Amino acid sequence: MFDIKLIRDNIDLVRNGLKAKNACANLESILEKDQKRRDLLVELDQLRSQINSANEEISQLIKAKEDPKPKIATMKEISNKISSLEPQAKKIEEELHSLLLMIPNLPHVSVPVGSAQENKVVRTWGKTRVFDFKPKTHIEIAEHLDIIDFKRATKITGSNFILFKKAGARLERALYNFMLDTHTSEHGYTEIFPPVLVNRESMIGTGQLPKMEEDMYRLKDEDLFLIPTAEVPVTNIHRDEILSEEELPIYYTAYTACFRREAGSYGKDTRGLIRVHQFDKVELVKFVKPETSYDELEKLVGNAEKIFQLLDLPYRVLLLATGDLSFAAAKCYDIEAFSPGVDKWLEVSSCSNFEDFQARRANIRFKGKETKKTTPVHTLNGSGIALARAVVAILENYQTKDGEVTIPDVLQPYMGGMKKISK
């Protein structure tokens, strides 16, 4: 949730931040509503205060066996005034709230200003494979090895769904087990297995709603949503809670299926595994103290990178420019894996610091041990990592001349010792 006080106190900062993010909001109208709301509140509070003291007097009159009728008459009068003001106050409160929910987070100062062209490659890891043959795409490889059945997935559900088979299915399972094991035993994350259906409050809490409802799968009868990422249920674990300072930082990791409608994004990038409506992902979520959140972001990216290093897959890390940042993010690194078959860098992870943006929406705070103050926590999350695209990277990077795929060393134990996928 956007902090109204920041708009009141520092409107230029907000205006510039929104501009950098290519977002607009009528800040003047928000401030106007805010003023009107506070004026109404002051008036209402005064009336309520009168009611409270009158009420006390009435009870004393009753106790003293005196006639409370005249006092009751004045109370009735005040009470009527209150009932006429209350709906106004409530209405403006709601209007203000929904306006604030539509304002995106502001970018951090360290984020380059501009559109996606301003994204910066921060570092590149590993060597791009050199093949003595023309590398095939993951689609050709998967169909040749009969480990993914695109046609039948379409028959069962619809376009852009996938059906893994045999070693393909096993590879999927091996990958998320390997990732969960790495994050829990080497990076200190606590494993979570959350629901994949969440309610509206949870979706608002992490910022998917109200703005992006059309991108979400929603149940017709229940007002529940299929999660687009485990970020939603996992961040909402601590919604409406006050944590103690000693509990922080909290690190969670979760494997879930993720569901995205990808409305309006049909085009050339949608073949194969690259953009599908359901994919598996291992997510990393952190709740931290504000002063540590940017250090925590660097560590988070490092944890995601580690997966690629262990898999020995070349990747690069991008720092996203302001215009490419998502709604809730203040700063974001993308990890892209190089896939020689499609000859592209594919986004396989996105690691963001949301600062207190989600924490304000979801009402997640912590109490200072010394200060005794309650302050919103900072939340972060990152993919560690997204599976369908990691499979693309593995199939295309580890393909051999005769159409087989070598299994990366770290995955072999998870594949029952299998060293390569053959027909």
Added chain:
RNA sequence: GGAGAGGUGGCAGAGUGGUCGAUUGCAACUGCCUGCUAAGCAGUUGACCUGGCAACGGGUCCUCGGGUUCAAAUCCCGACCUCUCCGCCA
């Protein structure tokens, strides 16, 4: 899904129209006492909104939303959740 019971502060648990943000117990914190620990004694302990430079005020919150009333934790209606029994089911 059907029938019944219930949802009060960190927890336990009173309160059934007016002086109730709410008795009390536990837990926690701060003093005192004590060789140490325990016990004991005294006090403190919620969140949110809002006025004010401040000192210091005012308001809201007894699951949530409506209603009755001058006045609601308390009465009425609805939603959600929990428990018990029955049905169904992995």
